[in-house]
Amino acid sequence: MAFIRSQEMTVEFPLYHLGARSLKKRLLAKSSSRLRDDANRVVVSALRDLTFTINPGERVALVGSNGAGKTTLLRCLAGIYEPVSGRIEMQGTIGALIDPAAGMDQDATGRENIVLRGMFLGRTPAECEAMAEEAGQFSGLGEFLDVPVRTYSAGMSIRLAFAAATLMSPQILLMDEWFLAGDADFLSRATTRLEQLVSDADILVLASHDMNVVQRWCTRVLKMDQGRIVVDLPVNDFFAS
Amino acid sequence: MFQQSSMGTEIYVRDAADPRKAARAVEDLVGGWRQRRLAWALAWLDTRNRYRGSVFGPFWLTFSTAVMVGGLGVLYSTLFKLDIRLYLPFLAVSLLLWNTINQITAEACAAFTSADAIIRQMRLPYTVHILRTVFRTFISAAHSLPLIALVFLVCGHLPGPEAFLIVPGFLILILNAIAGAFFLGLLCARFRDIPPIVANIMQLAFFLSPILWKPELLEGGQAWLFLNPFYVLIEVIRGPLVEGGVPLRVWAAAVVYSSGVVALALVFFVRFRNRLAFWI
Structure with missing residues (x-):
């Protein structure tokens, strides 16, 4: 049977575009102070310590504002991004x-x-x-x-x-x-x-802004904010609260 | 609807505490080889799209190589005081090989960065993107093969039985192309300054390697030419075709260089494979 199990999964994005990506900056950074070296590397914590299990039959909605980490989480589940720390296990x-x-x-x-x-x-x-x-x-x-x-x-x-x-x-x-x-x-x-x-x-994971879509398709809601899961409720309880 | 016939039940585990990097890299290579038909189809599509709307398509490359061979053949055979009938077959094979090597290095730099849309959409062995790049280069090189045959025919050049040595020579070229593409592709995904550096090195290498000039012209220096990896890579195919064989030390150098490139590519791929998606 299909399942998804995530234990303290963390994903960090290095943003090289802002600084450290060019070879020149990398070489210069080596020869200068540590402070600058640190300042050159911008790391965004896209997903932080996500622990959840999705069982067969569940229809999960990922909701949250833009940049909350919904698409990043989908990409992790799709096997595109691998966790920096923690563990993800999936079958199916x-x-x-x-x-x-x-x-x-x-x-x-x-x-x-x-x-x-x-x-x-x-x-x-x-x-x-x-x-x-x-x-x-x-x-x-x-x-x-x-x-x-x-x-x-x-x-x-x-x-x-x-x-x-x-x-x-x-x-x-x-x-x-x-x-x-x-x-x-x-x-x-x-x-x-x-x-x-x-x-x-067996399992649907759907990232959505539209609450009508969530209500229609899903059985469980994971609300994300700044890379963390802040609410995890069955869909009826979520709309009741 | 279609069933997931080939895959069955899949288990996917990624544990940052137990990354098993070498095993994942091997999985990627094996998976990429299994999907070589996809890489081949993509390479054909790339070739077709690049020349869409043009009447002669990739044969334009053949024409431009032909013009190069004709023009440079007349000029350099006069400059070097060589018999043009001996020089032309050498030049034609040299230029075709050099164009292939030059194209693979240039396109290897974009092997992963140009596939960013696919990489961010689905989990696919990274090896597929490398094979696509290498296949594409060889497809375009193959369009110039008739030119080689024509030059050999016009000049009355017939390779001897040693010509079968192009088989190991070609395998060495492919191996280096694939390994080199992994290495350059990864490096260029991380550091965006690398492609212009590579282009500069290749331009210098063109003049430093015996492509327009024959190795014999170096006289005493000829024995040391095997230190130039580009010479070695060209010679393992050119030697059997136009020079009646390949010196043993060139074969030895080819094996050493190839092992070096493969080792370097493997180390990089094992170490950085799981970071690649973040770099794109």
């Missing part, structure tokens, strides 16, 4: 819908992008072709499926991204709230598909 296949446009090749056609997405997931070319067919029907892109993605409108890009990203049935589904964009007709079909995806998954 993971599907991450974090940034819809990422991994899309703007110069390739919609169909090629879906095939590519399938290959990212480790599928064979034959499976990928079948996926492209299915995603093409679902996205309703029609003949635009064989046109470079660069020429798509914003709404079309989102439809393609959504279709490509949901061509999987993971046990642990990690999602940022971008999926709410799109036109009304597509949104109704997207909702059906999302419901399917969510009900197939």
Whole structure:
């Protein structure tokens, strides 16, 4: 069975852009006082001592203001960032819908992008072709499926991204709230598909600002603030308080 | 819907107190090799996109190499007082090899930084990005192979049986390309000043290495040429094709240099693999 167990997980971001990234600064820092060396390195504590367990069947909402660490936590669960201290243990296949446009090749056609997405997931070319067919029907892109993605409108890009990203049935589904964009007709079909995806998954972790979305999809709320979990309640208790 | 057929039940553990860095790095390399078809598909897509809309596509590189070989061939065969029929095959192979090495170093610097969108979106073996870069370079180099055949034909140059030695030579080149790309890719992700430094070093190396000039011109110095790693890397392929073989000390040097580059790349990758996502 799928589960997520995090023990005192901490993630820190070094911000090299502000100082220490350039070689010159690094070399100069070596020869100057310690004070300056410290001042050159800016570290942001993105996640601090997170301890929680998510059991099968749970639909968890991550809420909190911008910069609270929601997306960073999703990326940790997706295996992109590894903890600086503490431990994370997960069981189950993971599907991450974090940034819809990422991994899309703007110069390739919609169909090629879906095939590519399938290959990212480790599928064979034959499976990928079948996926492209299915995603093409679902996205309703029609003949635009064989046109470079660069020429798509914003709404079309989102439809393609959504279709490509949901061509999987993971046990642990990690999602940022971008999926709410799109036109009304597509949104109704997207909702059906999302419901399917969510009900197939053992665990859903959803980062969201929208309390209607939280109330509709989730059973448990983790409220984050400055990298810490400040509230951890079942969804009904959360809205009651 | 499609089932997660190939993966089954996955267990994912990351414990900062027990990082098991070497094992994770090996997992990455093995996983990257398993997904080599993806790397290959991405490399083809890159090649196609780079020349989208152009009639001749990557064959433009072939033309420009052809023009270089023709022009420089006439000039330097006169300057060095060499028979052009002997000099042209040498120059054509040299320039193709140098272009390949030069391109791989330049693109290796961006191997990880240009894949930032993918790296931040999904967990994928970092090896895939390296293979993509290396494959892309070799795809573009392969477009110049007809030129080599044409030059050999026009000059009436026919390599002897020693030509089969390009097989180990090519393996050495690929090994160095992959290891070098890991090293440069990591270094350039962390320090953004490295790519211009690399470009400068490569420009200097072009003139210091026997690419336009034949090693024989150094006379007494020829015995010491194996100290130049670029010469060694070029010679293990050029030697069998146009110079009737490769000196033993060049093979020895190739093995030593390759081991060095591979060791360096492995140490860096094992040590910094889990930091890479934060650097991008």
